[in-house]
């Protein structure tokens with residue numbers, strides 16, 4: 087069993103990092119829209135960039151949600167318990183992906 091305080095610190099650091107990324111993307115998106123370039127080709131590039139940024143924004147939000155869920159699970163004492171099969175999530179896995187809520191086996195089975 088890992089130290090809860092230590093895990094919480096890691097999750098909060100991860101959360102701060104993701105918030106920072108989300109903030110940077112939001113700033114970029116504002117910048118992309120303003121000013122609107124006159125050239126059609128440039129507008130296409132601008133739109134493409136916006137799409138990429140929106141994609142990053144979406145995945146960042148998704149990760150933030152997972153971190154929040156992990157924090158809630160930690161408070162309930164369910165952090166290292168797989169949300170699908172109830173087995174312990176591998177320690178190495180949690181070290182690599184602190185917001186993971188499934189064991190490696192379930193994650194593999196359900197991501198495909």
Ligand SMILES: [Zn+2]
Pocket residue numbers: 168169170171172173188189190191192193
């Ligand atoms: Zn599992």
